[in-house]
Amino acid sequence: MMQHTVNSLVGFTVGAIDDEIGKVEEFYFDHETWTIRYLVVKTGRWLSGRKVLISPTALKMPDWKNKVFPVNLSKGQIQNSPDVDTEQTISRQQEIELYEHYTWQHYGSRGAGFYGGAGVSEQHTNQQSSDPHLLSTDDVTGYEIHATDGNIGTVEDFIVDERTWSLSFLIVYIGNWFPGKKIILSPKRITEMKLHDSSLEIDLSTNAIKDSLGI
Known part of the structure; x- marks a missing residue:
C-alpha cells in the first residue's frame, strides 16, 4: 500500500486525454468517512484560471515520478462542466450536476454511497443545502x-x-x-x-x- 502526504500532491499536473488541464491546489474530503471526494484543480490560461472539481474516480494510473494525474476526461468536458465556486460551500445540487455532466455514478445510487457514508443522491430532499460533510484539506x-x-x-x-x-x-x-x-x-x-x-x-x-x- 502506497501512501503520500497531501502537501506532496499539491502542484501535481492534471492531464486530460487531449492536453493538460492545470495543477492540483487542494482536496475536498468527506469528514465522516475521511475519504477524498474531489481534487480542486486550478486551470491555466485556457480557462482564465478557473478552478474545477475532479473526482478521484476519473483518475487513470498516476505518474508519480513526473507528478502527473492523468484523467479520462477531455478538455471540452471540463470546459463545459458546471461552474462551482470553490470559495463557497458546495451544495448537494452542484454535486449532482457535476455527476450528471461527467456521467459519474451518483454516490447514493450504490446504497451506502460511492466511498461509504450518505453520499449524494438524485432524490435528496434538500438539494440546495450545502454538504456539511465536505471540507477542504486547506481549511482543516x-x-x-x-x-x-x-x-x-x-x-x-x-x-x-x-x-x-x-x-x-x-x-x-x-x-x-x-x-x-x-x-x-x-x-x-x-x-x-x-x-x-x-x-x-x-x-x-x-x-x-x-x-x-x-x-
Missing part, C-alpha cells in the same frame, strides 16, 4: 487537536492511501511539547469536529500521548 490544516485533558498541537498535513483515496492519518505538530516533533493520528481517534472553533476532539489523554513518545 491548522485545526487544534484537543486531547481529553488539554491541547496537544495542530494539524499540519494528511497521509493519503493512493488505493482508496482515504485520509489514513493526520500529521500533527506538537511543538509546544517537543520542538520540531510531529506525530501521526488516526481519524478513528477523533470523537468530535468543532467547525466553529476549528478544532478536533480526540479520545486520548495528553499523558497517553506523551507516554507513547517517551516524553
Whole structure:
C-alpha cells in the first residue's frame, strides 16, 4: 500500500486525454468517512484560471515520478462542466450536476454511497443545502487537536492511501511539547469536529500521548 502526504500532491499536473488541464491546489474530503471526494484543480490560461472539481474516480494510473494525474476526461468536458465556486460551500445540487455532466455514478445510487457514508443522491430532499460533510484539506490544516485533558498541537498535513483515496492519518505538530516533533493520528481517534472553533476532539489523554513518545 502506497501512501503520500497531501502537501506532496499539491502542484501535481492534471492531464486530460487531449492536453493538460492545470495543477492540483487542494482536496475536498468527506469528514465522516475521511475519504477524498474531489481534487480542486486550478486551470491555466485556457480557462482564465478557473478552478474545477475532479473526482478521484476519473483518475487513470498516476505518474508519480513526473507528478502527473492523468484523467479520462477531455478538455471540452471540463470546459463545459458546471461552474462551482470553490470559495463557497458546495451544495448537494452542484454535486449532482457535476455527476450528471461527467456521467459519474451518483454516490447514493450504490446504497451506502460511492466511498461509504450518505453520499449524494438524485432524490435528496434538500438539494440546495450545502454538504456539511465536505471540507477542504486547506481549511482543516491548522485545526487544534484537543486531547481529553488539554491541547496537544495542530494539524499540519494528511497521509493519503493512493488505493482508496482515504485520509489514513493526520500529521500533527506538537511543538509546544517537543520542538520540531510531529506525530501521526488516526481519524478513528477523533470523537468530535468543532467547525466553529476549528478544532478536533480526540479520545486520548495528553499523558497517553506523551507516554507513547517517551516524553
